[in-house]
Amino acid sequence: xxxxxxxxxxxxxxxxxxxxxxxxxxxxxxxxxxxxxxxxxxxxxxxxxxxxxxxxxxxxxxxxxxxxxxxxxxxxxxxxxxxxxxxxxxxxxxxxxxxxxxxxxxxxxxxxxxxxxxxxxxxxxxxxxxxxxxxxxxxxxxxxxxxxxxxxxxxxxxxxxxxxxxxxxxxxxxxxxxxxxxxxxxxxxxxxxxxxxxxxxxxxxxxxxxxxxxxxxxxxxxxxxxxxxxxxxxxxxxxxxxxxxxxxxxxxxxxxxxxxxxxxxxxxxxxxxxxxxxxxxxxxxxxxxxxxxxxxxxxxxxxxxxxxxx
Ligand code: R5P
Numbered sequence: 001x002x003x004x005x006x007x008x009x010x011x012x013x014x015x016x017x018x019x020x021x022x023x024x025x026x027x028x029x030x031x032x033x034x035x036x037x038x039x040x041x042x043x044x045x046x047x048x049x050x051x052x053x054x055x056x057x058x059x060x061x062x063x064x065x066x067x068x069x070x071x072x073x074x075x076x077x078x079x080x081x082x083x084x085x086x087x088x089x090x091x092x093x094x095x096x097x098x099x100x101x102x103x104x105x106x107x108x109x110x111x112x113x114x115x116x117x118x119x120x121x122x123x124x125x126x127x128x129x130x131x132x133x134x135x136x137x138x139x140x141x142x143x144x145x146x147x148x149x150x151x152x153x154x155x156x157x158x159x160x161x162x163x164x165x166x167x168x169x170x171x172x173x174x175x176x177x178x179x180x181x182x183x184x185x186x187x188x189x190x191x192x193x194x195x196x197x198x199x200x201x202x203x204x205x206x207x208x209x210x211x212x213x214x215x216x217x218x219x220x221x222x223x224x225x226x227x228x229x230x231x232x233x234x235x236x237x238x239x240x241x242x243x244x245x246x247x248x249x250x251x252x253x254x255x256x257x258x259x260x261x262x263x264x265x266x267x268x269x270x271x272x273x274x275x276x277x278x279x280x281x282x283x284x285x286x287x288x289x290x291x292x293x294x295x296x297x298x299x300x301x302x303x304x305x306x307x308x309x310x
Contacts, residue, residue: 001300002045004074006054006066009272012087012289013053019293025050027073029066037065039073049300050079051122053292056090056109057271058250064090064109068116075117083120083299084113087270087288088246092127093218095134110134122295124270124288125173125217125245140305142295144245144268144288145173149180151266151286152213152243160238162186162210166228174215177243186212188228201231208236219244219267222253226260239263246270247277247285254280 004025005013017024026042052074054067067084074082094105106127113121114137121139126132132139152161164186165174171187178185186205193200212232219225219242229240240262247267249257254276257265265283267273273285291308298305 001049001051001296002043003051003053003296004041004070006052006063006070008055008057008063008066009053009087009269011272012055012269012287012292015269015287015289016053016085016293016296019290020297027070029070037062037069039066039069041073041077044077045074046078047080049081049083050074051083051085051296051300053085053087055088055271056086057088057246057248060090064112068112071113071116071118081119082117083122083296084118085292085296086113086121086123087268087292088248089123089126089131092131095128095131106131107134120299122292122299124268124292127217140295140299142288142291142305143176143309144270144291145176145180146309147268147286147288147291148177148215148243148245148266152177152181156211156213156241158183160209160211162205162207162212162237164188164205164207164212164214164228164232166214166216166224170216173217177213177215183213186210186232188231190227199227201227203231203235207232210237212237212240214240214242214244216242216244218246218248219257219265220248220250220253222249222256222260225265226256226262229260229262233261242266247273247283249274249277254283258282 002025004027028040030038056064091105091109124142126141161183163178165171166188189202190199232240241264243266258280268288
């Protein structure tokens with residue numbers, strides 16, 4: 001087995017290699033003057049079981065292209081099997097046509113990865129489980145919920161905790177955490193009563209006096225999160241903490257979170273944290289390296305991956 005990384009998340013790739021007790025494979029990903037990407041694999045991969053770690057995070061298109069070109073380089077170097085390890089799968093939110101004459105870009109990206117020559121995909125907390133079916137190659141979608149559960153247990157008194165989904169679409173994810181913690185579940189229901197009027201946040205469930213844990217897959221602008229936190233506090237919650245797998249945190253999102261009433265935002269390292277994230281007083285990053293490392297190990301040994309979540 002050999003593990004290689006593109007430029008998107010080398011810290012996570014190194015942590016995965018530490019877990020696996022393997023050196024990170026030697027490959028360079030460079031740019032020509034016109035920004036074309038050039039990849040060079042600097043060690044033999046003939047007949048190897050190759051894992052390429054690359055999140056398609058900001059700058060999304062560059063990181064996606066790096067991944068495609070790395071897959072191509074491995075294929076042409078006679079790797080036996082190539083697994084694209086994509087801790088954060090960008091374009092996942094474009095998983096259906098929101099209107100006429102719009103693309104389904106998540107499917108297009110899945111096609112590109114397959115066509116480039118990947119034999120398998122290993123990813124984490126896909127925005128929608130169905131995206132697994134966009135790939136016609138074996139695709140394992142890992143869940144961060146065991147890591148989040150462990151962290152919550154280490155930091156919170158469970159007797160007063162209430163798990164909250166920040167929107168109706170995230171209920172299944174929130175329920176999975178509530179079940180593991182044996183806690184109650186509440187839902188923030190965003191509704192725009194009339195076109196042109198601002199959204200009303202209704203909280204379904206009694207959060208009075210509760211330490212609320214908002215759970216979601218993505219925090220991008222931070223809007224969904226901060227609005228839900230406001231609504232919970234207005235409804236009598238004692239505190240609001242958020243557990244979110246993918247810290248996309250675009251534009252002014254970090255500033256929005258740091259100036260919000262959120263006690264803490266806990267994200268994973270599926271996207272490499274920027275220095276702004278690292279120095280934010282209320283953002284903490286937990287690692288997925290052992291989860292992804294163990295999934296890689298089991299894939300390579302042809303063992304069950306799903307039993308990681310039993
Ligand atoms: C939406 O379906 C996702 O689960 C997230 O709630 C959303 O992407 C968060 O985006 P933002 O932080 O920009 O509100």
